[in-house]
Amino acid sequence: MGRPQKEIVLAGSPARLFAYWLRDLRGSAGLTLDQLARRTGYGRTTVSDAMRGEIHPTRPVTLAIVGACGGDVRRWGEYWAQVRRALDPDRPGDSPGWDGIDPPPWGARPGRATGTHAERCPPDCARDDPHGWYTESVSTRLRLDTPAPEALERRIVVATCDGLTRIPVGVSVPRRAGDTTPGHALEMSAVQGGRLEDGGPQYESYFERFLVLPAALRAGTRHVYELRLRIPPAQPMAPHFVHVPLTRSEHFRLRIGFDPAKPPRTVWRLEGVPTAVIYQRDPGTPTLRPDEQGLVDVEFGAMRVGYGYGLSWLEADTGA
Incomplete structure (x- = not known):
């Protein structure tokens, strides 16, 4: 068995997001890299490199992987072309950029195991x-x-499958x-709506648990849960908080309470931005000011998968 692939950090060009969803497709099909190499006729290194996020794979390699995994070859061909155009440094200035990319998921066939964690439904689900x-x-x-x-x-x-018993929380x-x-850590605890257990991938900057639900959910059932997330006192926090949906997410409200005695120099609203923009010192997006209590309150709807929504800021004391 080969070593697992390194985590893809969703920061940078659309090539990273493309690799993320290509890797998700492979996970949905339950194929190892060796099995995928045999099915596509390409070498293991070639198919592995296609899902690293460091380069944009060629169209033939991409479609061979998609076909071997049972994906929608036509839609993936369109997605590949969108990313290729966005990455082209010589593309015309008026041609669609990152905002014109339509990443997966585009829907799933009933009864099929899909998604990173390959949840399975009854045949009539x-x-x-x-x-x-x-x-x-x-x-x-x-x-x-x-x-x-x-x-x-x-x-x-909201459950879309009967018998849902746990949800990955990353x-x-x-x-x-x-x-x-x-060292780099995050303290995560469940306040209500289930209990957390280990089991997901753990990386230096990514932490995943499974929320075990109190009872199995039927399709259409709404479930509420709350989590407490805490960064250790000695660990500095990056100056942003952003929700990047990797599956359907309909509404996001973010309230940040800054210290009124040390308000940030600038606060930027990030709405539907490529992940690379989140890390920019000055993203060039609309700015906001905290109120008298140091609070900034924003809301977002109609969010697109793979794009960032939230706030970034420039601190008053360090300029970081």
């Missing part, structure tokens, strides 16, 4: 979402006026620029 649920709303309150950054997040999910905590301290 009328599933219309590739992960067995979708997110109706996310409401996050982040406190930055405390000794350690702490967020309370309330989510409402949180990315990127290092702040210039931070070279050893």
